[in-house]
Amino acid sequence: MQMKAPAVTPTGLKAACSQCNLRELCLPFGLTGEEIDRLDALVATRRKVRRQHHLYSAGAPFEAIYAIRTGSFKTDVLLEDGREQVTGFQMTGEILGLDGISSETHSCNATALEDSEVCVIPFAQLEDLSRQVESLQHQFHKVMSREIVRDHGVMMLLGSMRAEERLAAFLLNLSKRFMARGYSPAEFHLRMTRDEIGSYLGLKLETVSRAFSKFQDEGLVAVHQKHIRIIDLDGLRQLLTHCAKRP
Amino acid sequence: MQMKAPAVTPTGLKAACSQCNLRELCLPFGLTGEEIDRLDALVATRRKVRRQHHLYSAGAPFEAIYAIRTGSFKTDVLLEDGREQVTGFQMTGEILGLDGISSETHSCNATALEDSEVCVIPFAQLEDLSRQVESLQHQFHKVMSREIVRDHGVMMLLGSMRAEERLAAFLLNLSKRFMARGYSPAEFHLRMTRDEIGSYLGLKLETVSRAFSKFQDEGLVAVHQKHIRIIDLDGLRQLLTHCAKRP
DNA sequence: GTATCGGTTTGATCCAAGTCAACCCTTGCT
DNA sequence: AGCAAGGGTTGACTTGGATCAAACCGATAC
Numbered sequence: 124m125q126m127k128a129p130a131v132t133p134t135g136l137k138a139a140c141s142q143c144n145l146r147e148l149c150l151p152f153g154l155t156g157e158e159i160d161r162l163d164a165l166v167a168t169r170r171k172v173r174r175q176h177h178l179y180s181a182g183a184p185f186e187a188i189y190a191i192r193t194g195s196f197k198t199d200v201l202l203e204d205g206r207e208q209v210t211g212f213q214m215t216g217e218i219l220g221l222d223g224i225s226s227e228t229h230s231c232n233a234t235a236l237e238d239s240e241v242c243v244i245p246f247a248q249l250e251d252l253s254r255q256v257e258s259l260q261h262q263f264h265k266v267m268s269r270e271i272v273r274d275h276g277v278m279m280l281l282g283s284m285r286a287e288e289r290l291a292a293f294l295l296n297l298s299k300r301f302m303a304r305g306y307s308p309a310e311f312h313l314r315m316t317r318d319e320i321g322s323y324l325g326l327k328l329e330t331v332s333r334a335f336s337k338f339q340d341e342g343l344v345a346v347h348q349k350h351i352r353i354i355d356l357d358g359l360r361q362l363l364t365h366c367a368k369r370p
Numbered sequence: 371m372q373m374k375a376p377a378v379t380p381t382g383l384k385a386a387c388s389q390c391n392l393r394e395l396c397l398p399f400g401l402t403g404e405e406i407d408r409l410d411a412l413v414a415t416r417r418k419v420r421r422q423h424h425l426y427s428a429g430a431p432f433e434a435i436y437a438i439r440t441g442s443f444k445t446d447v448l449l450e451d452g453r454e455q456v457t458g459f460q461m462t463g464e465i466l467g468l469d470g471i472s473s474e475t476h477s478c479n480a481t482a483l484e485d486s487e488v489c490v491i492p493f494a495q496l497e498d499l500s501r502q503v504e505s506l507q508h509q510f511h512k513v514m515s516r517e518i519v520r521d522h523g524v525m526m527l528l529g530s531m532r533a534e535e536r537l538a539a540f541l542l543n544l545s546k547r548f549m550a551r552g553y554s555p556a557e558f559h560l561r562m563t564r565d566e567i568g569s570y571l572g573l574k575l576e577t578v579s580r581a582f583s584k585f586q587d588e589g590l591v592a593v594h595q596k597h598i599r600i601i602d603l604d605g606l607r608q609l610l611t612h613c614a615k616r617p
Numbered sequence: 618g619t620a621t622c623g624g625t626t627t628g629a630t631c632c633a634a635g636t637c638a639a640c641c642c643t644t645g646c647t
Numbered sequence: 648a649g650c651a652a653g654g655g656t657t658g659a660c661t662t663g664g665a666t667c668a669a670a671c672c673g674a675t676a677c
Contacts, residue, residue, distance in 0.1 A: 200526050203611050208526040222522065224515035231522060250508065254501045261497065267514045268471035274521035275469065275478060279447050279455040281528035282572035286634065317655065325529035327635055332656055348643080348655070364450050533664065564625065577664055579626055595625075595673080 139163055140242075148216030148303065149190050150244070150266065153258050161256060165248045166190075171240050178219060178233040178241060185223030187245045191215050194239020195314045198222075199322070200231045209323040211273070212236070212315060214300055218266050220246075236314040281325045289324040290334045291362040294344065298353060309356070313349040386410055387489075395463030395550065396437050397491070397513065401505050408503060412495045413437075418487050425466060425480040425488060432470030434492045438462050441486020442561045445469075446569070447478045456570040458520070459483070459562060461547055465513050467493075483561040528572045536571040537581040538609040541591065545600060556603070560596040 140151045141159045151159045169192060172178050178189060178196065191213055198219070199209045210231060213219055223229040224246065253260035280289050302308035313320070317328040317335075324331065338344045343359055345352040353359065387398045388406045398406045416439060419425050425436060425443065438460055445466070446456045457478060460466055470476040471493065500507035527536050549555035560567070564575040564582075571578065582593045590606055592599040600606065 200522055202526065202530065206530045208522075208529045210522045210525050221515055222519050225512045225519050230519045250504070250511070254504065254507060257497070257501065260501060264497070264514075265472045267511075267518070268468055271514070271517050271521065272469050272472050272477045274518065274525070275447055275455075275457045278457050278521070278524055278528060279449065281525060282455045282569065283449065283453045316653090322529065328655080329636085329657085330634055333634090336656070563623090574665055575625080576627085576666085580664090583626075 140166060143192070145190075145192070145216040145304075150218065150259070150262060153262050154256070155258070158256050158258060161252060162259060165252055166242050166244050168243045169240055170243055171238070172196075172235040174235055174237050174239075176235055178235065179223070179229045180232045181229055183223075183229045185220065185227050185229055185246065187243050188218055188220035188223075188249070189233075189241040189243060191217055191219065192240040192242055195236045196233050196239065197236055197315060197319060197323075198231045198233050207322055209315075209319055211277075212297075212319075212323065215304060218270075221267055221270055277323075286324075286326055286330050287334050287337065288363055289326065290320075290331065290338070291359045293320065293324060294351065294353065295356075295359055295363070298356070308353070310350075310352045313351060387413060390439070392437075392439070392463040392551075397465065397506070397509060400509050401503070405503050405505060408499060409506060412499055413489050413491050415490045416487055417490055418485070419443075419482040421482055421484050421486075423482055425482065426470075426476045427479045428476055430470075430476045432467065432474050432476055432493065434490050435465055435467035435470075435496070436480075436488040436490060438464055438466065439487045439489055442483045443480050443486065444483055444562060444566060444570075445478045445480050454569055456562075456566055458524070459544075459566075459570065462551060465517075468514055468517055524570075533571075533573055533577050534581050534584065535610055536573065537567075537578065537585070538606045540567065540571060541598065541600065542603075542606055542610070545603070555600070557597075557599045560598060 140146055140149070140163050141156065143149070143151075146152065146159065151162055154162065170178075170189075172194070181200065193215060195215070196213045196219060197209050198211050198213065199207050201207055213233075219233050219241065220229065222231050249263070253263055280292055284292065297311065297313075298308040301311050315323075317331045320326075321328045321331045326334075335344070335346045338359075339346050341358070343353070343355045343362075345354060387393055387396070387410050388403065390396070390398075393399065393406070398409055401409065417425075417436075419441070428447065440462060442462070443460045443466060444456050445458050445460065446454050448454050460480075466480050466488065467476065469478050496510070500510055527539055531539065544558065544560075545555040548558050562570075564578045567573075568575040568578045573581075582591070585591045585606075586593050588605070590600070590602045590609075592601060
């Protein structure tokens with residue numbers, strides 16, 4: 124019988140980017156060994172976040188950005204009337220919290236989809252160091268810009284694609300990101316519910332479910348609850364470019 | 371009979387942030403006089419962009435970001451099959467080109483909605499200077515973060531709002547931005563077509579037109595082609611929060 | 618003046634996705 | 648084992664916005 128752990132725990136452990144196998148995906152990318160050591164000095168702590176708990180919430184003061192070490196998160200914004208829009212799903216090596224810089228206050232919620240661990244990167248110190256380390260500065264700018272480009276992709280998806288195209292794009296995106304992390308691009312486990320996928324894609328959960336079933340019927344993927352196996356990667360890709368060719 | 375000017379013209383004029391009445395909205399915000407002078411030294415040229423012409427296009431190499439001095443722009447991404455998604459409308463004091471940082475290549479098109487002028491800010495030099503000038507570094511980070519937050523707002527709009535809510539949100543947003551620039555928040559001229567508004571809002575132009583007509587019938591706004599007068603600002607706001615309360 | 622053209626409005630119909638509702642899995646708890 | 652609860656699937660029906668089509672308006676060109 125285990126003690127209920129608090130939602131967010133400082134582990135006290137040093138983050139040690141230099142030892143981290145995610146460094147090629149994360150903020151240390153492109154840094155020399157010596158530069159990474161300086162970044163290490165600044166990434167003082169890790170923090171565990173239990174499933175369903177917030178890493179930060181909208182309105183909370185902004186102090187740090189976070190690099191995901193293990194696990195995964197969703198970010199969402201809420202309307203006064205309770206409508207939720209999931210703005211993204213983040214996995215290991217990705218950076219959370221950039222939304223907070225503009226107003227010194229977080230503008231969205233970041234929620235762990237499974238028990239997860241992040242590296243805490245105090246923002247003021249990151250700015251200090253990136254004034255000294257050019258490659259860090261540049262990589263940080265790239266990370267922010269990548270987020271902007273990603274957001275534009277989501278707008279494209281939400282504004283111009285049909286339900287099945289959206290889901291195909293979503294699956295292909297996940298596949299690519301799992302592959303980049305050394306996992307199978309063809310077989311993976313979804314950490315989010317149909318409802319959350321729907322919110323992200325601007326669809327209702329029933330529509331997501333139907334699209335999954337349709338893909339399964341057409342032999343594109345094998346769906347078993349949250350377990351996904353992509354059978355016909357090219358078929359999915361064609362759904363995006365080709366099916367789009369509808370007049 | 372005037373000579374046809376080229377689409378994009380270097381004017382040779384110094385940009386002179388220190389003299390610019392937009393500096394409170396733009397990159398120089400929060401900088402001391404001396405710091406602004408250093409920024410001036412870097413913002414070497416202005417460039418004129420004629421209506422309907424690109425400031426940059428998707429795929430073009432990234433070298434600089436741009437601050438809008440006069441006029442306005444749209445940014446859009448295109449799908450292979452020709453579908454267009456407008457990702458934003460930018461006005462004076464706003465920064466264009468941040469999408470290019472991540473891959474050294476622009477990922478969207480920026481098109482002038484009217485004859486416009488931008489300040490060219492060479493990016494490598496901006497990074498150099500922002501390593502020396504803390505307040506510039508911080509302001510630049512805020513500008514990027516603001517773009518991310520804005521994008522999340524658009525996702526909310528595209529993913530969770532109904533047609534009329536989207537248009538109301540759009541008008542309120544324009545109103546706020548005109549006000550911030552010293553123009554009337556209640557009466558303004560749209561620089562974009564119904565089709566472009568539709569693309570931005572994830573709607574067809576007919577739907578945009580119908581929503582405008584409905585607002586007019588309800589006495590919320592007076593619409594005369596591209597001329598807009600907001601009659602009932604609170605009514606529009608309620609459309610957003612209240613009408614959202616529909617079960 | 619009249620023609621032309623891009624953009625806008627309005628009407629009539631259609632359909633993709635939403636809604637409502639029932640049922641079916643898993644998984645975890647007693 | 649049995650039950651409850653939270654997801655997920657599937658079906659029947661509704662609807663908001665898309666589509667198609669026609670007319671309208673305000674510019675500029677002739």
